[in-house]
Amino acid sequence: MDRIPISKQGFEKISQELEDLKAQRPAIIQAIAEARAEGDLSENAGYDAARERQGMLEARISYINSHMPLFDVLDLDALSGERAIFGATVEVEDIDTEERRTFTLLGPDDADHKKGSISVLSPMGQAILGKEEGDEVIVDAPRGRIEYEIVSVQFLGVAGLGFK
Structure with a gap:
């Protein structure tokens, strides 16, 4: 398996979860x-x-x-650019319905669609990875193929994503 991107905050969270799980072992035994x-x-x-x-x-x-x-720990505050990569907040528009969606690209162990982030390994994440403003992408979704236009790509860092 390749490297798995994860934010420093996500890595700290999963490391703490591992410690907590190990601490539960004696009680279960x-x-x-x-x-x-x-x-x-x-x-x-x-x-x-x-x-x-x-x-x-x-x-x-x-x-x-x-x-x-396998984790490749990345600092969200150090990321920038014009392309949609890990840590980018991307706004897309459905070309047919003109509906807009905004989400941040994170790793599979960081992403939480309820908090506005998706995995770079998801179908949407894979489709927009490496794209920039104005590019069009096609995503295979349960309701069929959806064509999106990339409206914007921003890097908000840790503060802009609500990490503590």
């Missing part, structure tokens, strides 16, 4: 031991729930651990 002590495991809902929780926890820890060496 204790819950499993207590449930096991109750006897018959075949009908022990507490045991099943604790094992399921442990499985989900370990899966997330494994995911983060496997991605940590």
Whole structure:
């Protein structure tokens, strides 16, 4: 797998999540031991729930651990330019409906569409990556192919993105 872009803030957040997950391990092991002590495991809902929780926890820890060496940590305040790259805030206009959308291109572990960001690996992110103001792109979406025009490309840095 190639390098995965992530902001310094996103890297700090995922590093903290990893620490928090690892700190939960002893409590889950204790819950499993207590449930096991109750006897018959075949009908022990507490045991099943604790094992399921442990499985989900370990899966997330494994995911983060496997991605940590691949992260390319980038400083959002140091980015600039005229092309749509990681960290750029891009405004696009649907050529058919004239509807405008604005979002920031971030890595898959940073992006949150609810906060106005999308992954550079998403279909939209891939379509506009490297483009500049005035360029037209086609995005394959569930409702079909959508043609957009890049209206603007800006670099707002950390403060403009609401990172703390």
